[in-house]
Amino acid sequence: MKLMILVQRSWSSVISANRLAGHGRRRFGSPLAVLGLSLVASMAVFAADPLPSWNEGPAKQSIVEFVKATTQEGGAQFVSPTERIATFDQDGTLWVEQPLYSQLFYCLSRVPAAVQARPELAHVEPFKTVLAGDRAAMAKLTLDDFLKIAMVTLSGMPTDEFKQQVHEWLAKARDPRWKRPFTELTYQPMKEVMQYLRDNDKTYIVSGGGQDFVRVYAEDVYGVPPEQVVGSAGATEYGYDKSGKPELTKLPKMLLNDNDAGKPENIYLLVGRQPYAAFGNSTGDKQMLEYTNSGRS
Structure with missing residues (x-):
C-alpha cells in the first residue's frame, strides 16, 4: 500500500x-x-x-x-x-x-583558508569575488561557480580534519536571515x-x-x-x-x-x-x- x-x-x-x-x-x-x-x-x-x-x-x-x-x-x-x-x-x-543551501555558506566561509593554502586562487574567479565580499557580485555567481568553490573547500584534507572543521563551523555560524545556528532551523x-x-x-x-x-x-x-x-x-x-x-x-x-x-x-x-x-x-x-x-x- x-x-x-x-x-x-x-x-x-x-x-x-x-x-x-x-x-x-x-x-x-x-x-x-x-x-x-x-x-x-x-x-x-x-x-x-x-x-x-x-x-x-x-x-x-x-x-x-x-x-x-x-x-x-x-x-x-x-x-x-x-x-x-x-x-x-x-x-x-x-x-x-534560503537564501542558499546551508552547506554553501560553509563552503564560502572556507574560501579564505583555501586561498591561504593556494594563493594563486586569489586572482581566479569565483574566489576573487568571494574574497572581495561584494554581495551583489556574489549573488550573480552561477551553479558552476559554486561547484568550483565546493570542489576546493570540501577536499584536500583528511576526513577526520574535515569533520572537525564542520563541527567548529556549526558551533559558531549563524543563518544570515534568522540569526540562529543552522542546526536549530529545522x-x-x-x-x-x-x-x-x-x-x-x-x-x-x-x-x-x-x-x-x-x-x-x-x-x-x-x-x-x-x-x-x-x-x-x-x-x-x-x-x-x-x-x-x-x-x-x-x-x-x-x-x-x-x-x-x-x-x-x-x-x-x-x-x-x-x-x-x-x-x-x-x-x-x-x-x-x-x-x-x-x-x-
Missing part, C-alpha cells in the same frame, strides 16, 4: 519543508510539498498525539490511519518490519535552504514524522547535499546515524600521515551525485532496500518518490 499526500505549508505551521529554490532547481508550480508516504510506528504511540505540530485535517488523518494499517499484523496492508525503510530529503524538507513537523516512524523502521536522509557534511550532525539533530545518511559524495584516497597512521584524504572528484535519478540509484547502492516511505518536494526528489511508489500495491 502506498500513500501520496499534498500538504500545504506556511511559516506559522510548517507541515512539510519546501525545497522551492536553489541553483539549477525547478520549483513545483504551487506551495505544496509532495510526500510519498508509507508509514509505520508502534501501537503504543497511538495513545498520544504523535504529530502535535500538524494541523488537524486530511493529511494528518491519512498518515495516522496509514500507520495503523501498515503495522497491524495480519492485516491486508501489513508491512514487514524489515521492509520499513523511510527516506527523507534534507534541504528544504528537514531544515532551511522543521519540527517533519522531525515528528521521523520520530513517529523510528520505533519500527529505519529513517534515512537522502540528500543532494554532501554526504560527509550531513553525517557530522545528522544524529544529534535528526536522530539519524551517519550510516543512514546518503548524499552526494566525493572520492577519498587511502594513505598515511607523517606519523605513519592510516588516513583517508578527500579528493576533488565527484563520486556520487545524489540528485534526481541519482537518489534512487544511490538508495539501491547504499541501502539495498526499496523505501516504503519517501519525503521530498522538488523535481530533484521526483525519481525517489517514483521509485518508492513503484512495483508495490
Whole structure:
C-alpha cells in the first residue's frame, strides 16, 4: 500500500519543508510539498498525539490511519518490519535552504583558508569575488561557480580534519536571515514524522547535499546515524600521515551525485532496500518518490 499526500505549508505551521529554490532547481508550480508516504510506528504511540505540530485535517488523518494499517499484523496492508525503510530529503524538507543551501555558506566561509593554502586562487574567479565580499557580485555567481568553490573547500584534507572543521563551523555560524545556528532551523513537523516512524523502521536522509557534511550532525539533530545518511559524495584516497597512521584524504572528484535519478540509484547502492516511505518536494526528489511508489500495491 502506498500513500501520496499534498500538504500545504506556511511559516506559522510548517507541515512539510519546501525545497522551492536553489541553483539549477525547478520549483513545483504551487506551495505544496509532495510526500510519498508509507508509514509505520508502534501501537503504543497511538495513545498520544504523535504529530502535535500538524494541523488537524486530511493529511494528518491519512498518515495516522496509514500507520495503523501498515503495522497491524495480519492485516491486508501489513508491512514487514524489515521492509520499513523511510527516506527523507534534507534541504528544504528537514531544515532551511534560503537564501542558499546551508552547506554553501560553509563552503564560502572556507574560501579564505583555501586561498591561504593556494594563493594563486586569489586572482581566479569565483574566489576573487568571494574574497572581495561584494554581495551583489556574489549573488550573480552561477551553479558552476559554486561547484568550483565546493570542489576546493570540501577536499584536500583528511576526513577526520574535515569533520572537525564542520563541527567548529556549526558551533559558531549563524543563518544570515534568522540569526540562529543552522542546526536549530529545522522543521519540527517533519522531525515528528521521523520520530513517529523510528520505533519500527529505519529513517534515512537522502540528500543532494554532501554526504560527509550531513553525517557530522545528522544524529544529534535528526536522530539519524551517519550510516543512514546518503548524499552526494566525493572520492577519498587511502594513505598515511607523517606519523605513519592510516588516513583517508578527500579528493576533488565527484563520486556520487545524489540528485534526481541519482537518489534512487544511490538508495539501491547504499541501502539495498526499496523505501516504503519517501519525503521530498522538488523535481530533484521526483525519481525517489517514483521509485518508492513503484512495483508495490
